[in-house]
Amino acid sequence: MNQGFNENSLADRASKVLMNTYAQTPIALERGAGCRVWDREGKSYLDFLSGIAVTALGHSHPQVTAALKEQAEKILHTSNLYYIEPQIALAEQLVEKSFAQRVFFCNSGTEANEAAIKLVRRYATERFGPEKRTILCLENSFHGRTMGSLSATGQTKFQKGFEPLLPGFSFAPFNDLAALDRVWDGTIAAVMLEPVQ
Ligand SMILES: Cc1ncc(COP(=O)(O)O)c(C=O)c1O
Incomplete structure (x- = not known):
């Protein structure tokens, strides 16, 4: 062979x-x-x-x-326009066995992060207005390759050539609490971290 x-x-x-x-x-x-x-x-x-x-x-x-x-x-696919029982059954199990109260199903990690970014922006805008909707991320992080997740990613090598990136993200060095204090300001609505960076 x-x-x-x-x-x-x-x-x-x-x-x-x-x-x-x-x-x-x-x-x-x-x-x-x-x-x-x-x-x-x-x-x-x-x-x-x-x-x-x-x-x-x-x-x-x-x-x-x-x-x-x-x-x-x-049946292989029904779209999100209809109910399908196994989807609800899985969501029920996830809610029961995790911290979450509701589930959003998606196809990839980057899409999950897109959803998180949108949730933060909608929530923060409704609650606090446009002044407080920055998402704080860490340098050298990776959050995915779609435009929102790429903008949250703290590595220019993944971003090069895809500018302009989405505004509304700030960055702090990894494992540096003093730096977190320095960048923390009144605009930050959420912090986005990898559980293991
Ligand atoms: C920490 C982290 N976030 C997000 C992603 C993006 O996930 P996906 O490739 O499923 O879009 C990855 C993929 O490697 C990852 O390691």
Whole structure:
């Protein structure tokens, strides 16, 4: 088996049709089970990445697979214009087992942060007016690649070329309480942090 050749040709195909937004490692994963994944040549790897912490239940768990199959056989998509019972059932469980009182479902981390930014702005504007709606973020943070989340991200390398960014964000150095005190002013409505930076 010539893994190098195959993955080179896959990279070649990808380079012709995928936008080059990510530097990809030349491994093409084909299947997974639990915490292990296999490439197209059958070589196995321990998956310490879990889809950047997304596949937290491991790969191809039989119960997850069965639930996906069962739902796909009934209906795949209804849009947010209609109720669908499993969505409400999941929200009920999340509310019961977490601190939250209501749930907003979205498709990505950056979209979740967009929603948080919008919630803060709406709440702060209604409550305090336009003078107090800045979101304080940390230098070297990462919050995603859509325009709001990118503007909250404290790393210029992700922002370069996408200006103008959204206004309304200020930044403080990481792990520096005195600096937080210095930048804190009457305009700050919320603080946006990564649980692990
Ligand atoms: C801390 C943090 N916030 C937000 C995001 C954006 O998530 P997504 O890639 O699902 O949009 C990431 C992604 O790596 C992240 O690590």
